[in-house]
Amino acid sequence: xxxxxxxxxxxxxxxxxxxxxxxxxxxxxxxxxxxxxxxxxxxxxxxxxxxxxxxxxxxxxxxxxxxxxxxxxxxxxxxxxxxxxxxxxxxxxxxxxxxxxxxxxxxxxxxxxxxxxxxxxxxxxxxxxxxxxxxxxxxxxxxxxxxxxxxxxxxxxxxxxxxxxxxxxxxxxxxxxxxxxxxxxxxxxxxxxxxxxxxxxxxxxxxxxxxxxxxxxxxxxxxxxxxxxxxxxxxxxxxxxxxxxxxxxxx
Amino acid sequence: xxxxxxxxxxxxxxxxxxxxxxxxxxxxxxxxxxxxxxxxxxxxxxxxxxxxxxxxxxxxxxxxxxxxxxxxxxxxxxxxxxxxxxxxxxxxxxxxxxxxxxxxxxxxxxxxxxxxxxxxxxxxxxxxxxxxxxxxxxxxxxxxxxxxxxxxxxxxxxxxxxxxxxxxxxxxxxxxxxxxxxxxxxx
Numbered sequence: 001x002x003x004x005x006x007x008x009x010x011x012x013x014x015x016x017x018x019x020x021x022x023x024x025x026x027x028x029x030x031x032x033x034x035x036x037x038x039x040x041x042x043x044x045x046x047x048x049x050x051x052x053x054x055x056x057x058x059x060x061x062x063x064x065x066x067x068x069x070x071x072x073x074x075x076x077x078x079x080x081x082x083x084x085x086x087x088x089x090x091x092x093x094x095x096x097x098x099x100x101x102x103x104x105x106x107x108x109x110x111x112x113x114x115x116x117x118x119x120x121x122x123x124x125x126x127x128x129x130x131x132x133x134x135x136x137x138x139x140x141x142x143x144x145x146x147x148x149x150x151x152x153x154x155x156x157x158x159x160x161x162x163x164x165x166x167x168x169x170x171x172x173x174x175x176x177x178x179x180x181x182x183x184x185x186x187x188x189x190x191x192x193x194x195x196x197x198x199x200x201x202x203x204x205x206x207x208x209x210x211x212x213x214x215x216x217x218x219x220x221x222x223x224x225x226x227x228x229x230x231x232x233x234x235x236x237x238x239x240x241x242x243x244x245x246x247x248x249x250x251x
Numbered sequence: 252x253x254x255x256x257x258x259x260x261x262x263x264x265x266x267x268x269x270x271x272x273x274x275x276x277x278x279x280x281x282x283x284x285x286x287x288x289x290x291x292x293x294x295x296x297x298x299x300x301x302x303x304x305x306x307x308x309x310x311x312x313x314x315x316x317x318x319x320x321x322x323x324x325x326x327x328x329x330x331x332x333x334x335x336x337x338x339x340x341x342x343x344x345x346x347x348x349x350x351x352x353x354x355x356x357x358x359x360x361x362x363x364x365x366x367x368x369x370x371x372x373x374x375x376x377x378x379x380x381x382x383x384x385x386x387x388x389x390x391x392x393x394x395x396x397x398x399x400x401x402x403x404x405x406x407x408x409x410x411x412x413x414x415x416x417x418x419x420x421x422x423x424x425x426x427x428x429x430x431x432x433x434x435x436x437x438x
Contacts, residue, residue, distance in 0.1 A: 011419045015393065017400050041364035042426050050394045053372040054379075059276040063290055064269060070294060071301045073261050210270060233309065234266035 006033070010040050014047065116176055116198075117218070120227040121211045123174040123183065124194040133192055134170030134185050144171045148182050156182035156197040157224075159247040166193065166240050176227075186240065193230040193240055199223070208234060217241045260304050267307055268300045271316040274396055278317055281391040282324040284380055288331075296323035314402045321388065321406055328384070361423075362430030370429045378428040382421055389414060390421035 006029050012018050013026045030037050127133040136147040141158040148155045151173055160168065169185040174196055186193040209216045215237045217228045226244070230237050268275075275296060279289035296319045307315050370378075379387060388407060392398045393414075403418075404411045 008415055008419050011422065012400070012415050015400065015418075017415070038364070042361065042367055043422055045364040045367040046422055046426055046429075047394055049368050049370050050375060053370065053375050054395055056273065056277060056395065056397075059272040059293070060286065060290060063276065063293065064272055066290075067269075067272075067294055067297045070298060071261065071264060072257070073265065210266070213270065215266070234262070 006036055007039060010036060011043060014040065014043055116225075116227070117209060117211060117216055119176045120174075120194070120196055120216065120218075120229050121214050123176070123196065124192075124214065124229045125212075127172065127174075127183075127185070127194060128192065133172070133194075135172040137170035139168045139170075141168060144168060144184065147171060148173075152180050152182055154182075154199055156184060158184060159244050161186060161240070161243050161247060164239075164243040164247070166243065188230070188232045188236055188240065191230055191232045193228055193232065193237065195244065196227040196229075198225040198227070208238065210234070219245070221245065260301065263304050263307075264297075264301050267304065267312045268297060268316050271313045274313060275316055275320045277396060278320050278388070278391065279324050281379070281395070282321070282384065282388060283327060283332075288327065292324045292327050293320060295327070296320040299323060311402065311405070314398070314405045317392070317396075317398075317406045318408075361426055367426055367429055374429060375425075378425050381428065382424060386417050386421035386424065389417040390425070393418055394422075 006026060009018065009022060009026050010030070013023055018026065030040055136144055138144050139162070141160050145155050145158040148171065156171070158168070158171075162168065166186040166188055169187050169192065171182060171184050173180050174183040174194075175181070176196065176198055179198065181196050181198050183194050183196045186195065207216075207218055214229050214231055215234045217237050217240075219226050219241065226241075228237055228241050228244075230240075232240075272293070275293045276289055279292040279296070280286055283289050283292055296316075299322075300316060300319050303319070379390065382390065385407070389403060392403045392406060393400075398406070400411050400414045400418075403414045407414065409417075
């Protein structure tokens with residue numbers, strides 16, 4: 001069986017793994033060869049029925065906990081309030097809290113807001129699916145910040161982090177609960193980071209979590225709750241949060 | 252900050268390995284064929300991953316985790332089901348011979364697409380479980396877990412061309428099996 005055997009290549013074709021030249025060649029052969037076309041139909045039917053009948057299932061409950069205790073990851077007392085969530089998230093949060101406290105930051109840990117976290121992720125997802133992720137697109141903080149004037153009661157802090165590797169993309173208005181909030185969008189290579197700033201009244205625990213594959217870092221500073229969400233690595237998002245805090249001007 | 256190194260490792264483990272626990276468990280279950288055994292394999296794999304977390308290059312966490320799970324599953328199979336680990340070279344040599352002899356080309360009992368589409372979960376699971384391990388893992392990683400060929404090549408440590416041929420063979424065996432298993436299909 002040679003590498004160019006069409007019976008093999010038809011699989012790679014259906015899996016989207018062929019380069020355009022080979023894909024065109026296979027399409028030509030499929031049009032000419034009924035036996036090959038029948039094979040394509042069978043493979044397609046098989047792929048579809050596997051996807052329908054054998055959906056991906058989650059890990060059994062308790063497995064994550066067993067693994068965490070096996071490697072010495074233990075829930076700290078503070079995030080026990082997260083107990084309704086999978087325990088490793090609470091653990092990740094507890095580690096983050098410990099790291100933040102250890103770094104000398106005065107990050108307020110008042111109460112967790114898992115529902116807010118879900119809304120922040122939903123806002124980020126919606127923005128990624130929209131035609132563009134920002135309502136005002138500019139890398140200039142002096143363009144982005146004034147744009148919020150008149151749209152929400154308090155203009156957000158905008159910090160230039162381009163030298164830190166997080167260029168500003170722009171800003172938009174998100175809604176958390178029923179409150180319109182300012183969201184800044186930064187970029188880390190090809191990945192976008194949404195940073196929502198929620199004015200006083202909704203204090204949150206400094207924490208790090210992951211929802212649906214998105215990393216979230218949140219903290220409260222000067223009465224404003226900050227939510228950073230992105231698909232960048234947790235360490236990168238952490239670095240972003242630290243850089244933003246360090247760069248934030250006093251108001 | 253008693254032991255920052257260990258805390259770093261734990262944080263890294265939590266962000267690199269734990270998000271892929273469901274995939275890890277799924278692969279282990281398909282390889283061992285048993286839920287409890289799969290949990291043992293995943294736990295062992297996670298211990299290995301934790302010890303080796305410093306060696307993760309940060310490119311593809313899922314492929315890295317699945318590579319370790321596969322290795323742990325193979326160790327487990329070697330201890331408990333050594334018969335399952337057929338030499339794939341022999342397997343492929345046999346199929347090669349059949350192909351050259353025309354048996355592969357004539358596809359005598361390959362069912363129609365409509366019949367394949369009617370297969371239910373139980374029949375599919377049984378047919379996949381009968382596949383030799385190298386074919387089974389390739390098919391599961393692609394068609395159940397959705398990895399692309401490059402990731403599968405990384406996890407199973409074979410060239411992409413081998414991934415393609417194993418996947419084609421695995422699917423062909425499944426299609427034939429579903430055809431002969433069909434209710435009212437003469438069996």
